[in-house]
Amino acid sequence: MxxxxxxxxxxxxxxxxxxxxxxxxxxxxxxxxxxxxxxxxxxxxxxxxxxxxxxxxxxxxxxxxxxxxxxxxxxxxxxxxxxxxxxxxxxxAIARRAVVNKATTADQDHDDQRRRAKARQLWHSAPTGIAGSPVEAYLRGRGIALREMGRQPGSLRFHPAVWCGEVGRPLPAMLAAICGPNGKLAAVHRTWLAPTPAGGWTKADLQAGKKVLGSFAGGCIRLWRGASGKSLSMAEPGESVIVAEGIETGLSVALACPERRVLCAVSLSNMGRLELPDAIRDVTICADNDGDNPAASKALQAACAWFGRHSHTVRLAKPSMPNSDFNDVLRMNEHEQETDRHGP
Structure with a gap:
């Protein structure tokens, strides 16, 4: 009851x-x-x-x-x-409650369908390709030079005007397609962007600068196909995959290891629910270093246990610096290289 x-x-x-x-x-x-x-x-x-x-x-x-x-x-x-x-x-009255519950369930199912339809409408309203767009400029500002990778993720798009409830008006945004285990678009991840005085682009100054439209449990953003170039559903037997929490972290890893398939789990909690094809055997989790955070540590342990229960070999990689991710590592390395070239 x-x-x-x-x-x-x-x-x-x-x-x-x-x-x-x-x-x-x-x-x-x-x-x-x-x-x-x-x-x-x-x-x-x-x-x-x-x-x-x-x-x-x-x-x-x-x-x-x-x-x-x-x-x-x-x-x-x-x-x-x-x-x-x-x-x-x-x-x-049980009969009356059952009717109410059925109506409530129908309303909830309708709401889920409506959100999914809105996510698809938003995704398809954005032009394909991000070359030369503010998304490419934003990622370049994060040290992620997509052009060096030879191709750009089809899971990312730029939209010039995505409604932001926090400010009550549309803002430019980077969109990312979140696909369910069946490969179909289930939700859209939104990162609102803002221009910088220097002519670049950065994440908009919002309390919630990133949000998901739709339900994404068990799904992921398919950031990089690796050397095979094949879709996730066509992964070759014995293939390995890298799983990151955030988009920028995942792209940083893909830039360093372009031969590897890279997925973004969107959140640490969803990483422990990610469903992969049976062909995938090895999983490397590129986790953020959240320092002394017991909740994050338990969620990471749960994710490792999840993949282990599904017969995947699990490896864990973390940046050595507390409260950092692999995008921080990428930018730090670039800064050190720049310093070596031009001096402090």
Whole structure:
């Protein structure tokens, strides 16, 4: 019964979360803003949740126990009966609730379809190719010289006017296609851009400069095909793949290792849900060095365990400097080379 009403229960238990596709997402069981904890809201698995940072998971009753009662299911059961109206108060009519839930599920499914359609419409409204665009200039400012790679990722596009709710008007943006395990476009990642006084482009000065339109669980941005040049679904048996968290990090790695296939998981929590073809055997995770961050460490461990359970050999690479990623490493190396050429 809790699972049937999870679309109401989850926001009540975790009020600072947000709806993302078929899931309610927040930072942890404390309910703060974030992405690491996901509660399924629709379908046969509704009520199932997982905190990809801590590895905790369970059903709807477990969620009540974890949030309200420190894991005590007996106390959670007492609370749940009252919340469901099964205690001293009037008992809700099951038939009426089932109708309401069906309507709610239909509304949620419709919302998911609408967001997916908006993502596809946005993607197809942007011209293909980023050569000479502000996206190329933005990436060049991050030390990523795409022209040195011989070809440019088809998963990236530039759009001159993408609506930004934070400022209430359209802004230029880099778009990235997030494809589901079936290879179809599932969502679009948006990085809003702004021109610099020097004539370049940088990330827009926003509280949330990057956002995803649509649900991307299990999907990824297919940044670089590597030496084979084949799509991910056509990966050759025994092929290896590099998985990064962010776009800039993934492109930095692709620039250094152009012969390797590189994927962007979009978020650390989603890295622990990424679905790869059976032909992929070896996975190298190019992780950010988040310093002394227990939540990030647990999420990374969960990702390694996920790939291990799916019969992949897992290798982990991290920058040595705390609170840095491989794009920081790339830019630092470029700075050192420039200093060696021209002096301090």
């Amino acid at each position: 809790l699972a049937e009403r999870i679309a109401v229960l989850a926001p009540e238990l975790l009020p600072h979360g947000h709806r993302e596709g078929v899931e309610w997402r927040c930072g942890s069981l404390a309910g703060e803003r974030g992405q690491s904890l996901a509660v399924r809201l629709t379908g046969p698995r509704r009520g199932v949740w997982a905190d990809f940072s801590s590895g905790e998971r369970g059903d709807a009753l477990d969620l009540v126990a974890a949030v309200q009662f420190g894991g005590n299911r007996r106390d959670a059961m007492t609370w749940a009966r009252t919340w469901l109206g099964l205690g001293d108060g009037p008992v809700p």
